[in-house]
Amino acid sequence: MIADASNNAAFCAKLEEALLDDLRTTSIQGVNSRISLALQDADGSLRAGLSGTTSYGWLRVTMLWVSADHRRSGVGSQLMHDAIELSLERGCHAAWLETSNPQARAFYEDLGFEAFAELANDAGAMPESHTRWFLRRNLMSSQLGESP
Template sequence: MEVVNEPTAEDRAAIAAPLVIYNRDHGPPADAKPLALLLKDNDGQTVGGLWGKTVYDWMYVELLAVPESMRGKGMGAALMRAAEDVAIARGCIGAWLDTFAFQARPFYEKLGYSIFGELADHPRGGSRYFLHKKF
């Protein structure tokens, strides 16, 4: 066993390889597809957006970032709606994500997401929430 402080993409791929094989042989088809919606500034530079994937009939939102200059204009909700539309078109039945207490829980709840799990004291004194929404 070796502790690696700066693992590579190849290290991750090597760890994932036996899991991918096992899941392929024992689970339903994953049909994993990346999902990205990019927010661009006037110069065409990516300044935020949504990053996730669809897999096992659900969309997972890993990252949602709207720069300060674009907040309060419905951009976050528009990103979520667009991602949900893509997920539905791909045959997904719902979406899930996680957020910390100091982040965007009320935002997601306004969009119809509800908590299905909480990891208390992550970070200490706070919580990490897991939310989902059925389409």
């Protein structure tokens, strides 16, 4: 029986573990691990964070968030820098991410990312004019914003 596991947080972890175990039997891959970085206040309140994974030599940034009162302070750039440094230590050569926020796209492009694909809603599809951009960056240069 197929069940809806949308609200089961443990399901995604189990599914990922099963997939990765299967992939390891058929493919040589680099270190597959998580990167989770957080900026918290003394009281434990989250102010910014980054989540990503590394595998096959790639860093995938899945989430980057900075609270409104910490934006434009360099925190987002520092989180990206730290994630890149960790991924380089794990043997990564490149990074990729996706965003549908035009301001976020500009932020990533300022860090040396380039768009390699996009998904745009067709005319009449809701929300209208929604686009998701996919960006990548060579990591052989560890300086953010510096061309590889």
